[in-house]
Amino acid sequence: QFYQAYNHSEVIKLIEQDVDLTKFKILEDKYYKVYIPEGLAKPVPLISVHSDTVFSHIPESFRMKKGRLSCKNKGIGLGADDRNGCYLMHNLMLSKPQDFIFAVFDLEELGCMGSKSFNMFPIQDLVSVLIGLDRKGSNEFALYGYESEELLTVMDTFPGYHTEFGSITDVMVLAEESNICCFNLSVGYYKQHSEREFTIIRDVERAEKFLNNLPDAFSGKQYFADYIVFDEPYHDYGGFNDLLLEKYYRRR
Numbered sequence: 001q002f003y004q005a006y007n008h009s010e011v012i013k014l015i016e017q018d019v020d021l022t023k024f025k026i027l028e029d030k031y032y033k034v035y036i037p038e039g040l041a042k043p044v045p046l047i048s049v050h051s052d053t054v055f056s057h058i059p060e061s062f063r064m065k066k067g068r069l070s071c072k073n074k075g076i077g078l079g080a081d082d083r084n085g086c087y088l089m090h091n092l093m094l095s096k097p098q099d100f101i102f103a104v105f106d107l108e109e110l111g112c113m114g115s116k117s118f119n120m121f122p123i124q125d126l127v128s129v130l131i132g133l134d135r136k137g138s139n140e141f142a143l144y145g146y147e148s149e150e151l152l153t154v155m156d157t158f159p160g161y162h163t164e165f166g167s168i169t170d171v172m173v174l175a176e177e178s179n180i181c182c183f184n185l186s187v188g189y190y191k192q193h194s195e196r197e198f199t200i201i202r203d204v205e206r207a208e209k210f211l212n213n214l215p216d217a218f219s220g221k222q223y224f225a226d227y228i229v230f231d232e233p234y235h236d237y238g239g240f241n242d243l244l245l246e247k248y249y250r251r252r
Contacts, residue, residue, distance in 0.1 A: 002083040002090075003071075004058050008106040011051035011086055015104060019093045024102075027123075031114035035093065035102040036123060043128035045218045046101040047092065047211075048115070048170045049085035050108030050134060053077070054193050070198040077197040080189035082108070084204055085133030088187060092211060099219065101127060105170045108134070115170035120177045129223045130182035131214075132171040136192055138203035142166035142184035146175035146225040154217055155183075158210070181223040185210065 005011045012033055024035040037044070059071035059078055071078045089102055101123065105114030120127075129151065135142045141155055141163045155163065163183075166172070171182035188203030 002087045003062075003079050004060075005051075005083070006058055008051040008104075011083070012104060015086055015090045015093065017090065019090070020097070023097045027118075029117060031106045032118050033104045034118065034123070036126065037098045037101070040098075040101075040126055042220050043126055043222050044100055045129050045131050045214065046103055046123075046127045046171075046174070047089055048103045048105065048130065048132045048134070048174070049089050050082045050105045050114065050170055051086060052106050052109050053079035053081065053083065054109050055079055067201045068198050069201060071195070075195055077193065077195050078189070078199060080197055080199045081136070081192035082134045082187075084187040084189050084199060084207075088133050088204070088208055088211065091208060095212065103170075103174075108170050112168060112170050112173045115173040118174070120174055124178045124180065125222075127178070127180055128221060129218050130171040130174050130178075130180055132169050132182070132184035133187045133207070133211075134169055134171075135166070135184035135186045136189055137186040138188060138200065138206055140164045140184075140186040142169075142186075144169065144172035144175065144182055144184075146172065146179065146182045148181055148223055148226040150226075151181045151183075151223045157217070161186075161210075175225065179225050181225050 001014055005014055023038055025038055027034040055077050057076050059073055059076050061072040063070050063072045092100060093102055107113035139161045141161055143163050144166050166184055169184055175182040185207060187207045188200050191197045
């Protein structure tokens with residue numbers, strides 16, 4: 001269903017399906033919708049997803065083989081970036097509505113326009129850390145220049161995961177405004193932005209298990225970026241682009 005949602009409003013309807021919305025205070029605009037648990041008394045992680053994909057058409061038929069889901073239509077990708085994240089957010093809103101702030105942004109693929117239109121100031125005291133569900137693979141924490149030694153120490157306690165560097169994403173935009181630490185979590189898609197895109201179902205399930213065990217590690221306090229820089233010269237770290245390089249060295 002999420003893969004076949006045509007636009008932002010259709011994705012929102014799927015995310016909200018069977019969710020008790022009376023449990024949330026909602027901030028809403030044309031390009032975003034943010035759900036804040038009523039009566040929230042301590043900082044909790046903000047979970048971010050984006051409703052748009054790079055594709056102008058939705059998949060009509062699918063192929064499932066050995067737990068690997070792909071689109072059968074030529075010239076059309078699955079749209080798992082970031083509909084996998086939207087699916088996971090829906091499940092979390094059903095199972096743990098009080099443990100997270102939930103944010104859905106449109107037009108991430110066009111330069112994070114939805115998150116750029118959102119004002120973090122009214123809620124930033126309620127946010128412990130910014131977590132995007134918008135990363136390929138199964139075992140990556142993608143970093144964007146807004147980390148702290150304390151955050152990385154906590155990340156080291158999760159076995160089987162490692163850090164990589166990303167380029168641009170909604171949680172990075174929110175971190176620029178608030179200086180709250182951010183990272184993206186792998187949610188099981190691969191070869192994104194291409195018609196060869198696919199999802200590994202067990203990797204989506206792994207992300208959901210990680211999120212269900214997350215609140216105790218990150219709730220109750222805020223994690224602020226403490227201006228980490230590398231001790232070694234610049235190398236090509238994959239997604240670690242010139243923009244991030246400039247941020248790291250400007251903070252020295």
